[in-house]
Amino acid sequence: MFLDKIKSRESGILTYGITPPKMGTTPERTTEIAGKTMARLFPLDIDALIVYDVQDESARTSAERPFPFFQAQDPFDFARRYLQDLKVPKIIYRPAGKFSKDELSDWLEELHTHTFYPVFVGVPAPDYPVKTSLPEAYRIWSKHQATSVIGAVTIPERHAVLNDEDKRILDKAGCGVSYFISQCVFNVDYAKQVIADLEQTCKARQADFPTIIFTLTVCGSEKTLSFMDWLGIHVPDDLKQDFRTAGNMLERSVQVCLEIAAELTAFCAGRAIPFGFNIESVAIRNDEIEASIYMVNKIAGMLESTGVRKATVSQSSAA
Template sequence: MLTDKIRNKENGIILYGITPPKVNHTEEEIRDIAKRHIDRISALDVDGLVLYDIQDESDRTDEKRPFPFIKTLNPCEYSKNYLQELNTPRIVYRAVGNYTPERFTAWLEDTKQSQVHSVFVGAASHEQQNNITLKEAYELKKEVNNNLCLGGIAIPERHTKKHDEHLRVFSKKNSSCEYFITQCVYDLHAAKTFLTDYAKYAKENNYDMVPIIFTLTPCGSSKTLDFMKWLGINVPNYLEEDLKESGDILHESVKLSRDIFEELYKFGLKKGIPVGCNIESVAIRKAEIEASIELLDEVKDIIKNNK
């Protein structure tokens, strides 16, 4: 069970992340996409399925968005109404500012029966208007369903600028977060620096370390790479040039992501940090979907070979 692995602070938790279909699809198209999701994920043997709650992050930056924003289905409704046949445990993201206190409370009541896991996501920028804040969402969770297995977001790249990501993690842990899923990682140095400070602070203050689950994303083109950077994913200049000059960005990004995870996993073992992996498959191109499964298999091998 995913809940047990999280609460036992186990190494090697493996997740697979997808984005629900766009709202502009017909009912027939949504059911067709759902069938493909069910068929693919059923064969993966992962600990959990991550379903993202996509926000328009245009307020976060003045740079033009490389791809237009199209709203997606609510991840909870997609999971409940279209993925019933799937036995894989779910982790549903909740962009909390999109919900009124009443709607959020009603959903929390539903989680008592559905046994989903969740990750609460705050505002993409200070300018964004929100119905409820992240702090208020944590308080509601404690009041309504404190047993909900809740995760938080960690952004290792932010640590190199503000040097306080480990403190944010422990603050969210005190608000009942039991695991953390990172933003997609291409900056190995930032991730290792974050882990170092996370482990040091835990040791100095006699705190338990909860699982840190690193997200990996295959990148299939220069335009996708530009979009990842627009989202705030830090791709070091030398890696960006290596990817663009490789002649096969997708293959090179899978190899790069695999190497990054292997180093982070071994580093976590050395520091006593439970490290896991979330492989995203947010693209619709067949080649990128296949690349995500290839990367998943390689991550499984890394975990198996380092027990």
């Protein structure tokens, strides 16, 4: 179980991340989308499904958004109403600052009833009026800590600029956060630097190392590459050029992600650091979705072959 693996700091966790359908999608079409999603996920050996909260982050940058923003359905509502047949734990993102303390408390009660797990994220822009701070949100959640776990986000790119991600992580760990899901990793050196600095800070503070789940995603087009830039995901210049000159950008990005997964596995396993991977699939193109499924299976096999992960029974086998 995801809960047990996080609480025991077990390595080799594997999750899959999706976005809900856009707001205004009919219930019939939403059911159809959910059915296709579950059909893809039933055979996968994953520990949990992440359902993101899609926010309009245009206010944080003056750069033009490569893709238009569409408000998505509420991730919790989508998961509980349409994905109930997928019998894996659901991890639901929520920007805590958008909600009052009472609203968050009620939401957490509902989440707990469904055995879903929260990840609190920041607000869309620095000047957004905050109703509840992250420390306050963690305090509200703490009543569930005996039977739940809460996650947070870590951004290696922020560490490259501010050099304080290790301290941010441990400050949140002190509030009860036990696992951290990274922004998409294409600069493996950035990710490794966070781990190396966090390792030193944990030793200095005599603190347990929290679980780090690295997010990987495919890149199948120049427009997707531009969108990653817009989101603040650092793709090194030589890798961008590699993608652009590849005969098939999608295939090359899959290969790069698998190489990153192998490198981070060796890096973390050699230090006895609890880690895992989240394969993100937020595209609508079928070839990119299928590539993400391929990555899940390849990374699961790699983790099992290195002894980091034990195979579990898939949804389809259990049915």
